[in-house]
Amino acid sequence: MSAETALIRPSGFSIAQYAICLKGIVWREGLRFLHQRERFIAALVRPLVWLFIFAAGFRQVLGISIIPPYEVYVLYEVYIAPGLMAMIQLFNGMQSSLSMVYDREMGNMRTLLVSPLPRWYLLAAKLLAGTAVSLLQVYAFLVIAWFWDIEPPPIGYLTVLPALVMSGLMLGALGMLISSAIRQLENFAGVMNFVIFPMFFASSALYPLWRVKESSPLLYYVCELNPFTHAVELIRFAFYGRIEWLSLAVVSGCTVLFMVGAVMAYDPSRGFLARRGEPGGGA
Amino acid sequence: MKPIMMPAATTADPPALRVENLSHAYGRRQALEAVTFAIAPSTFTVLLGLNGAGKSTLFALVTRLYATQQGRIEIFGNDIGRMPGEALRRLGVVFQSRTLDLDLSIMQNMVYHAALHGIGGREARMRAGAALARIGLAERADDKVRDLSGGEMRRVEIARALLHRPRLLVLDEPTVGLDIRARADILAQVRRLVAEEAVCALWATHLVDEISVSDDVVVLHRGRVLAHGAVPQVVKDAGAPDIRAAFVKLAQIPAPTSSEAP
Numbered sequence: 001m002s003a004e005t006a007l008i009r010p011s012g013f014s015i016a017q018y019a020i021c022l023k024g025i026v027w028r029e030g031l032r033f034l035h036q037r038e039r040f041i042a043a044l045v046r047p048l049v050w051l052f053i054f055a056a057g058f059r060q061v062l063g064i065s066i067i068p069p070y071e072v073y074v075l076y077e078v079y080i081a082p083g084l085m086a087m088i089q090l091f092n093g094m095q096s097s098l099s100m101v102y103d104r105e106m107g108n109m110r111t112l113l114v115s116p117l118p119r120w121y122l123l124a125a126k127l128l129a130g131t132a133v134s135l136l137q138v139y140a141f142l143v144i145a146w147f148w149d150i151e152p153p154p155i156g157y158l159t160v161l162p163a164l165v166m167s168g169l170m171l172g173a174l175g176m177l178i179s180s181a182i183r184q185l186e187n188f189a190g191v192m193n194f195v196i197f198p199m200f201f202a203s204s205a206l207y208p209l210w211r212v213k214e215s216s217p218l219l220y221y222v223c224e225l226n227p228f229t230h231a232v233e234l235i236r237f238a239f240y241g242r243i244e245w246l247s248l249a250v251v252s253g254c255t256v257l258f259m260v261g262a263v264m265a266y267d268p269s270r271g272f273l274a275r276r277g278e279p280g281g282g283a
Numbered sequence: 284m285k286p287i288m289m290p291a292a293t294t295a296d297p298p299a300l301r302v303e304n305l306s307h308a309y310g311r312r313q314a315l316e317a318v319t320f321a322i323a324p325s326t327f328t329v330l331l332g333l334n335g336a337g338k339s340t341l342f343a344l345v346t347r348l349y350a351t352q353q354g355r356i357e358i359f360g361n362d363i364g365r366m367p368g369e370a371l372r373r374l375g376v377v378f379q380s381r382t383l384d385l386d387l388s389i390m391q392n393m394v395y396h397a398a399l400h401g402i403g404g405r406e407a408r409m410r411a412g413a414a415l416a417r418i419g420l421a422e423r424a425d426d427k428v429r430d431l432s433g434g435e436m437r438r439v440e441i442a443r444a445l446l447h448r449p450r451l452l453v454l455d456e457p458t459v460g461l462d463i464r465a466r467a468d469i470l471a472q473v474r475r476l477v478a479e480e481a482v483c484a485l486w487a488t489h490l491v492d493e494i495s496v497s498d499d500v501v502v503l504h505r506g507r508v509l510a511h512g513a514v515p516q517v518v519k520d521a522g523a524p525d526i527r528a529a530f531v532k533l534a535q536i537p538a539p540t541s542s543e544a545p
Contacts, residue, residue, distance in 0.1 A: 013368070017401025024398020028384070028391075035386040111382045114346045115399035116372035122399075267350075 013117060021117050022125045029129035032099075033136070043092065043137045044144070047084035051148060055080055067208055069240040081150045082236035083205025085160075086228065088141060089134045089168045090199060094191055096130035097175030101182055113266070120263045127176060127259070131168035138164055156239045163238030166251050167231035173258035174227075180265030203229040204236075227254040297360030299324045299451040299483040300345070305354035307340055314340040315506045318354070322485060322499070324450065327477045329494050330487040331530060332503035338487045339379065341503070342455045346376050358451060372400065375444035375482075379455040383428045383436055383443075389415065390424040393443055400447035407446075414442040418472065434465025441472060445482070452476065453485045458493065466493075491527045500526065502533055509533040 033040065055077040066073060100109060112122055142150070142157065152160075178191060200206075202219065203226050213220040223229050230247035237244040298321040307315040315337045322328045332338050343349045345356055347367050356363040361370040383392050393411035397403065402410065415421045418438045428436065437457055444452060454473065458466040470493060476482040486493070494500060500517055502510040510517045510533055514526055521529035530536075 013401050017403075020398050020401050020403035023403065024395050027398075028387070028395045031387055031391060032384070108382055108384060110346070110348060110376075110378055111396065112399065113348060114371055114374070114376050116368040116370075117399070117401070118368065 018117065018121065021115065021121070022128065025112075025122070025125040026129040026132055029126075029133055030136075033133045039095070040137070040140075043088060044140055046091065047088055047141050048144060050080065050084055050087070051077060051145060051150075065208075067210070069237045069242050075149065077148060078150055079208070080206055081145055082239055083200075083203070083232045084145075085138045085141065085164065085235050086167055086171075086205060086232045087200055088137045089131075089164070089171045089231070090196060090228065092130065092134040092137060093168070093171035093173075093175035094178070094196055095175075096126075096133075096172055097179035097182075097191070100126075100176065100179040119266060123176065123263055123266055124259070127169060127172045127262075130172040130175075131165060134168045134172070135161075135164055152239045153241060155241055159241045160235060160238045163234045166248070166255065167235055170227065170231060170251050170255040170258065173255055173262055176262040177258050177265060180262060199226060199228040202226050203232055205229075205232045227251065230254075296324065297357065298322055299326075299359060300453075300485060301355075301357040301360075302341075302345075303355045303357075305341075305344065305351060305356065307337075307344060307349070307352050313506055315344075318503070318506070318508050320501050320508055320511045322451075322483060324483050325477065325481045326499050327474060327484050327486065327495075327497075328499040328501060330485055330501050330503060331489070331491070331494065332487070333489050333534065333536075335505075336489075336503045337506040338503060339455060340506075342376075342378075342453060342487065345453060346374070347371060372447065373449050373451060375447070375449040375452040377437070377440050377444050377452070377454040377457050379457075379459060381436060381440075383440060385429040386427065388425045388427055389420065389431070389439055392428060392439070393446060396443045397446050402447060410446050414446060415439075418442050432465070434461050434468055437461065437465070437469050438472060441469070441476075445476070450481065451483045451485070453487075455487050456489070457486070458488065458490070491530055494526050502530060504534045 055075075059076045070078075102108075112126070113119065115122055139157075174195075178195065182191065202222050204223060205228070209220060209223055209229070212223055227250055230244075230250035233244045234247040234251050237247070300322040302321070303319050305315055305318040306313070318337075318341065330338055330341070340349075344351055345358075345363070347363050347370070351364055356370075358370040359373050361373065363370040384395070387395070390408070390411055393414065394407050397407035397410065412421060412424065415424055418441075420435065420439065420442075423431075428439070431439065441452070441454070441457070452473070457469055457473075461469065473484050473486065474495075477484050488494075494514060496514050498514050499512065500510070500514050501508060502517065510520065510529070512520075518524075518526055518529045521532050523529035523532050
């Protein structure tokens with residue numbers, strides 16, 4: 001075509017360039033996480049408080065009968081450990097969403113979005129980066145939990161990994177979808193109240209669902225419909241080297257659904273961005 | 284594709300930026316109305332307008348933060364809606380708000396940006412090192428961005444925007460919040476790029492004193508282009524003694540506030 005086109009590379013990007021971009025985004029997310037020590041400590045302290053204090057207090061109150069995947073009576077601490085792993089990821093997913101809002105306010109999100117690579121790819125890379133960070137947090141938690149007698153079969157540490165990747169992607173995608181809809185940082189409190197708490201409490205994270213059913217059938221159905229329940233169960237079974245197929249299906253389906261929603265929301269022609277109004281920080 | 288009546292828009296070489304009949308509304312409020320102009324390669328073009336003239340909306344559309352509702356935008360002949368990747372890879376952007384990661388080092392910021400354009404490893408660090416050397420910040424590559432002054436951050440942002448070697452650089456009020464010295468530095472840096480490296484710059488501002496006689500200017504007011512062309516021509520057409528007077532006259536800025544507004 002013109003002299004200008006000849007100057008630049010032929011059109012399109014190679015697979016290697018896609019890989020460089022992904023690596024760059026994951027690397028930056030990791031660096032940012034390491035630089036924010038408070039965030040790392042908070043991410044660890046939160047589940048540990050539940051484990052050390054809440055679980056100890058409730059150990060006597062809540063007897064857990066033998067339900068799959070457990071083959072013997074387990075301590076309450078052991079029961080809630082998978083729920084706490086999922087909680088770490090839930091918070092991380094929402095925190096990534098918070099950082100996206102922050103990024104958007106600060107303009108970093110713009111830097112990402114003016115990359116010439118396809119936008120769905122940029123968002124997927126961002127999602128993978130957030131998931132990688134959540135894995136770091138979960139494994140750090142597991143190391144400490146091991147000293148608290150949360151000891152799965154050693155192979156469990158490996159088999160839980162794919163489950164954690166799946167649940168991390170689902171919760172990250174949900175956070176991303178939410179981030180496209182909230183405009184200001186302050187709204188994170190709203191996210192806490194309306195997303196994190198209901199999802200966490202109306203799930204199998206803290207109590208087995210048969211117990212919930214005994215007290216309230218309605219709540220039981222709510223819990224069953226909650227994708228977070230399935231994230232927890234997927235992790236719980238995988239932790240003991242088993243696959244919970246229904247949960248796997250639900251988590252996969254929700255990941256796709258949330259991701260498609262997030263890509264659409266960040267699509268300049270269809271998304272909320274275009275409808276919402278004026279460029280942030282613009283004159 | 285009908286050629287529009289601009290000196291730059293010859294068919295052989297597409298303009299660096301062509302904006303055609305661009306309109307954009309936020310709900311009922313019309314932010315841009317039938318905006319049309321083109322920028323020839325290797326020119327320094329000032330987009331002059333008061334706050335609220337529609338400059339930032341225009342930038343959001345050119346950088347594809349928003350999709351075009353009406354009209355079209357082409358970057359070196361690549362339609363931003365139909366070929367966003369091809370258009371964006373030819374574009375360097377300096378946003379009005381600061382977009383560097385304060386907690387990361389200058390080099391880390393640069394390498395991250397390069398990765399977003401598919402440039403990695405040694406090549407990225409080499410380009411970043413050269414770019415930093417050119418703005419005299421090479422020895423501070425490992426400093427945190429947080430430790431830089433406002434003017435230095437801007438210079439880094441401009442260097443960063445050029446890492447993937449775009450021929451078109453758009454800057455949205457890049458001198459906002461800077462002191463006189465830093466403003467002059469930034470302006471000189473970009474003018475040098477245009478003169479020596481054949482980069483084409485679109486510089487948005489509301490400050491008339493950032494315009495030089497040899498520039499092109501697009502006067503934007505309340506979402507409409509009031510004038511477009513070489514500065515002497517715009518001044519002459521407006522029947523004014525200089526560009527400041529021309530702007531005041533075109534934008535019909537009331538006389539008492541004219542001294543402080545532009």
